[in-house]
Amino acid sequence: MTQNKLVDSSQEAEKLLAMPTQAAEALFQSYSTGQQLEIISSTRNARDREELYYLAEDCTELVQNSPTQDVLQILDRTIGTGLASIMLQCLSPEQFEELMDLTLWRNGKLDDKSLNLWLYELSECDRDELGYLLARVDVRLIANMLHDRVNVKTSYKALFIEAGLIDPTSKEIVYADERTRDIVTAIWEADEDLFTSLLNEIFTLEARTADREKLGLEPDRVLDQVKEQRDERVQARDTAAGIHITEEEVFEKVDLDNLNLEGGNSDETSEKSKIEDDEEQKNT
Amino acid sequence: MTKNKKIPETDALIQYDNRLFFAQTLAIGQKTGEITPERIDEIHEDTAVLSHKLITIKAEDFASSTAIRNHIQEAFALTSIGLEYGSKGDLEKSVLLLNKNRTIKFFQIGNTLVDGLVARAQNTLEAAILRVLEQPMPLNIAPKEIPVFNDWEREFLESISGRKLVIDAAQVVLDHISMPHPITNLEEIAVANRQLDNFDLRLCYFQALPQEKVFAPDLLFQISDDLPRQITQALMVNLILYRKIDFQLTPEDWDTFDDIAYDPVVHAVKKEMRGKLLAWIGHYLNSLGQPEEVQKYAVKYWEYCLDRLEIELNPGGAL
Numbered sequence: 001m002t003q004n005k006l007v008d009s010s011q012e013a014e015k016l017l018a019m020p021t022q023a024a025e026a027l028f029q030s031y032s033t034g035q036q037l038e039i040i041s042s043t044r045n046a047r048d049r050e051e052l053y054y055l056a057e058d059c060t061e062l063v064q065n066s067p068t069q070d071v072l073q074i075l076d077r078t079i080g081t082g083l084a085s086i087m088l089q090c091l092s093p094e095q096f097e098e099l100m101d102l103t104l105w106r107n108g109k110l111d112d113k114s115l116n117l118w119l120y121e122l123s124e125c126d127r128d129e130l131g132y133l134l135a136r137v138d139v140r141l142i143a144n145m146l147h148d149r150v151n152v153k154t155s156y157k158a159l160f161i162e163a164g165l166i167d168p169t170s171k172e173i174v175y176a177d178e179r180t181r182d183i184v185t186a187i188w189e190a191d192e193d194l195f196t197s198l199l200n201e202i203f204t205l206e207a208r209t210a211d212r213e214k215l216g217l218e219p220d221r222v223l224d225q226v227k228e229q230r231d232e233r234v235q236a237r238d239t240a241a242g243i244h245i246t247e248e249e250v251f252e253k254v255d256l257d258n259l260n261l262e263g264g265n266s267d268e269t270s271e272k273s274k275i276e277d278d279e280e281q282k283n284t
Numbered sequence: 285m286t287k288n289k290k291i292p293e294t295d296a297l298i299q300y301d302n303r304l305f306f307a308q309t310l311a312i313g314q315k316t317g318e319i320t321p322e323r324i325d326e327i328h329e330d331t332a333v334l335s336h337k338l339i340t341i342k343a344e345d346f347a348s349s350t351a352i353r354n355h356i357q358e359a360f361a362l363t364s365i366g367l368e369y370g371s372k373g374d375l376e377k378s379v380l381l382l383n384k385n386r387t388i389k390f391f392q393i394g395n396t397l398v399d400g401l402v403a404r405a406q407n408t409l410e411a412a413i414l415r416v417l418e419q420p421m422p423l424n425i426a427p428k429e430i431p432v433f434n435d436w437e438r439e440f441l442e443s444i445s446g447r448k449l450v451i452d453a454a455q456v457v458l459d460h461i462s463m464p465h466p467i468t469n470l471e472e473i474a475v476a477n478r479q480l481d482n483f484d485l486r487l488c489y490f491q492a493l494p495q496e497k498v499f500a501p502d503l504l505f506q507i508s509d510d511l512p513r514q515i516t517q518a519l520m521v522n523l524i525l526y527r528k529i530d531f532q533l534t535p536e537d538w539d540t541f542d543d544i545a546y547d548p549v550v551h552a553v554k555k556e557m558r559g560k561l562l563a564w565i566g567h568y569l570n571s572l573g574q575p576e577e578v579q580k581y582a583v584k585y586w587e588y589c590l591d592r593l594e595i596e597l598n599p600g601g602a603l
Binding site for chain 1: 330333334336337338340341342344345346347348369370381383384385388389391392393395396397399
């Protein structure tokens with residue numbers, strides 16, 4: 001196994017992609033992990049990158065050492081088809097959390113469509129892997145998505161849930177559709193405690209919503225708390241990556257009638273600009 | 285639109301530069317040395333970071349290179365619009381401002397402007413609609429809602445909602461649209477706003493018509509991609525034939541109108557009829573106390589409807 005840096009990793013990638021699978025696997029597996037990553041990252045086409053990952057005997061290490069957004073590019077090609085679950089299972093918990101922080105929120109709001117797609121994809125994962133991945137998704141998010149699709153029909157909901165008398169097949173649970181049933185069943189099979197937490201959250205959410213409606217209050221702000229925590233994680237990752245613009249800044253509205261651009265807000269205002277600005281003000 | 289006081293003579297052609305205002309500013313700043321190479325690097329880095337943030341915030345499909353490219357373009361375009369707005373289109377000033385402020389500031393200005401436009405378009409889609417207040421008969425088959433915009437105009441409004449533009453110039457009525465393209469400069473925002481102003485004025489005009497007659501239970505309009513125009517043309521024919529405000533028409537009415545008001549020699553509505561109709565709508569709105577701009581707009585709109593009427597009465601198009 002050679003440890004040297006490849007002379008032209010992109011040429012190597014092209015060569016591997018053109019070779020018969022078995023020969024390509026043998027060649028790819030002869031490289032070190034660093035070289036394999038170099039070859040993969042030299043290819044910008046998501047489909048080609050995915051093929052290269054699968055040339056490894058087990059691509060877990062490669063995936064976990066790749067930038068999450070690069071992996072997301074590959075996953076986005078197959079999300080919602082059930083095929084993305086192969087690669088999903090290779091992600092580290094941290095990568096999965098980053099992935100959820102990126103994909104479940106669009107324009108600062110929870111994207112229900114995306115959450116639905118991801119949960120479906122997750123329900124196709126191996127159950128052990130699913131439990132391990134779902135631990136990284138805030139159960140309040142899943143409850144928020146499912147609360148109007150899962151109805152526990154008993155007068156003693158809390159009691160039934162706490163006592164563990166309900167499982168996904170219980171006749172007390174009515175699902176709005178088959179996909180919801182699959183998702184809930186997958187959660188239960190992966191992690192019974194998570195399933196109980198989910199039902200508890202759904203139940204709490206329903207009760208709180210009903211109470212607030214009675215009082216004529218706005219819906220509960222539970223999602224705001226989830227988002228706040230997510231924003232903190234995103235900002236911490238951005239800071240570590242040297243990204244100094246926050247989502248808040250991107251969304252910030254300005255008062256167009258009271259712009260103060262002449263004063264400037266950059267710390268690195270050039271002396272030349274300052275002098276010219278002074279001159280302009282004098283002329284005015 | 286760029287105002288340029290002190291740019292060297294050799295750069296006179298910059299006025300016709302079709303690059304983004306942002307790119308023009310960078311080029312001038314670099315050329316005159318007012319923006320240092322270090323600051324240029326900083327601005328490039330800021331824009332790259334901004335594009336990256338925009339992708340992570342907005343992208344629905346990270347595998348789509350087109351979508352990713354669009355978000356990068358959006359970051360550049362909004363920054364450019366903000367810079368153009370902040371400097372009032374003065375390239376020399378924009379160089380100064382770019383040196384003094386963080387790049388994100390200009391993006392925020394551009395984003396605020398486009399968000400305002402989007403909100404206005406969405407409001408027009410919901411509010412520029414005539415609605416029947418009460419149902420006079422249980423079996424009324426007349427429409428209960430009549431948008432004051434036609435099908436092309438609806439596409440225009442929807443494209444603005446998607447932060448895109450499908451027109452190059454504001455018109456009294458849109459009767460064609462172009463391929464959707466991103467909004468990249470202040471002039472495009474101004475064009476879109478002028479078109480939105482037109483819808484506001486048109487709504488005032490339509491609201492000034494007797495609503496009980498527009499929504500008369502026995503009134504039947506043909507299926508049309510431009511119902512507001514159809515209503516206006518029906519009113520014109522009624523005014524000429526019966527001298528009354530009504531929107532009910534029979535096929536015979538069209539024939540009579542053709543005989544009385546249409547000049548087959550010049551393939552146009554007779555001049556005096558046209559003049560009377562345009563004068564009538566002006567007086568009508570004036571008598572109701574409608575503002576002058578509504579009156580002026582309505583006259584233009586009627587001119588457009590008459591032009592279209594002439595085309596319909598002369599389908600061969602031999603003008």
